[in-house]
Amino acid sequence: MKKTKNTLEIEDKIKSMQKMQKWQTIILPLLIVLILIILCIFVEQFATFGNIINLLVQVSPIGIMACGVTIVMITGGIDISAPAVMATAAVIGADYIARTGNLVFGSVLMLLVGALMGAINGFAVAFLRMVPLVVTLAMMTINMGIAIWWTMGESIVGLPLNFSLIFNEFTIIGMYIVVAGIFSFILRKTVFGRWLYYIGNNVNTARISGIPTAFVIFMTYIISGLCAGIVGIINTSILSSARPGMGPETQILDIVSAVVIGGVSVNGGVGTIEGAVIGSVFIIMINNIMNLIGVPDYYAGFMKGIIIILAVAIDTFKTKFIRG
Numbered sequence: 001m002k003k004t005k006n007t008l009e010i011e012d013k014i015k016s017m018q019k020m021q022k023w024q025t026i027i028l029p030l031l032i033v034l035i036l037i038i039l040c041i042f043v044e045q046f047a048t049f050g051n052i053i054n055l056l057v058q059v060s061p062i063g064i065m066a067c068g069v070t071i072v073m074i075t076g077g078i079d080i081s082a083p084a085v086m087a088t089a090a091v092i093g094a095d096y097i098a099r100t101g102n103l104v105f106g107s108v109l110m111l112l113v114g115a116l117m118g119a120i121n122g123f124a125v126a127f128l129r130m131v132p133l134v135v136t137l138a139m140m141t142i143n144m145g146i147a148i149w150w151t152m153g154e155s156i157v158g159l160p161l162n163f164s165l166i167f168n169e170f171t172i173i174g175m176y177i178v179v180a181g182i183f184s185f186i187l188r189k190t191v192f193g194r195w196l197y198y199i200g201n202n203v204n205t206a207r208i209s210g211i212p213t214a215f216v217i218f219m220t221y222i223i224s225g226l227c228a229g230i231v232g233i234i235n236t237s238i239l240s241s242a243r244p245g246m247g248p249e250t251q252i253l254d255i256v257s258a259v260v261i262g263g264v265s266v267n268g269g270v271g272t273i274e275g276a277v278i279g280s281v282f283i284i285m286i287n288n289i290m291n292l293i294g295v296p297d298y299y300a301g302f303m304k305g306i307i308i309i310l311a312v313a314i315d316t317f318k319t320k321f322i323r324g
Contacts, residue, residue: 076268118225
């Protein structure tokens with residue numbers, strides 16, 4: 001990549017934004033610890049080993065999809081189709097497993113379906129220059145329809161017992177750790193990771209500097225789709241079945257909330273996997289607290305919407321402050 005004056009300016013902006021982002025990495029963990037202390041005091045048996053494992057299992061699906069969406073959002077894009085893609089991948093792979101008993105290829109099929117849907121998103125955004133929000137909204141609708149059509153609205157059952165035994169709670173948590181670790185390494189230590197930040201800050205400057213912007217953006221959506229496929233495997237193993245409604249539209253609210261709260265800029269160019277992981281834990285714990293105290297779903301959605309607005313407002317302030 002050619003180093004230009006504009007490129008150096010982008011590097012300075014990235015460093016400045018990352019310094020200002022440190023508040024999330026300090027405040028959010030403190031809030032999580034505070035919530036844990038409150039739950040341990042007021043909720044009987046909350047601090048048991050089994051309950052903590054259960055909490056981490058709840059975090060893993062949202063967290064893995066949040067990792068994929070983080071990669072996309074750093075480039076300035078958005079992917080709201082992840083839960084619907086997950087459902088499509090799950091029902092197609094689970095159907096194959098139920099018919100053949102082949103766990104390996106059925107699981108691989110879920111990954112391939114997720115990656116394929118991501119590739120369609122990526123092609124439309126990167127090469128056809130279509131608006132990411134519109135493309136992924138359309139793909140969300142399409143995948144919801146595919147999942148219903150494939151199953152005729154019924155759940156797919158009769159999966160081999162080995163499937164849930166192989167993808168047990170410890171495997172699920174391990175998958176989350178591995179995915180987050182790999183993506184964190186990519187963002188911090190690889191050229192591809194640096195390209196994401198350059199593109200998110202100024203795609204035109206990145207293109208002039210020699211970065212293959214279209215290809216990189218295309219790959220980010222494939223990564224997001226692949227994450228959805230991984231979650232398809234996880235959710236199918238948790239439920240021992242697959243159904244078209246396992247990726248509701250409301251789930252994207254949790255994913256975007258986790259990503260934005262974790263410090264990923266909606267304007268692109270800023271964000272970390274660590275922030276998305278912390279944001280995922282925070283959102284799941286907020287969900288658990290609201291369930292424990294009996295907050296109705298519509299109030300819960302209202303509160304999470306307010307949290308997103310506040311996080312976006314802070315992000316907008318940071319961006320204006322840095323860019324003058």
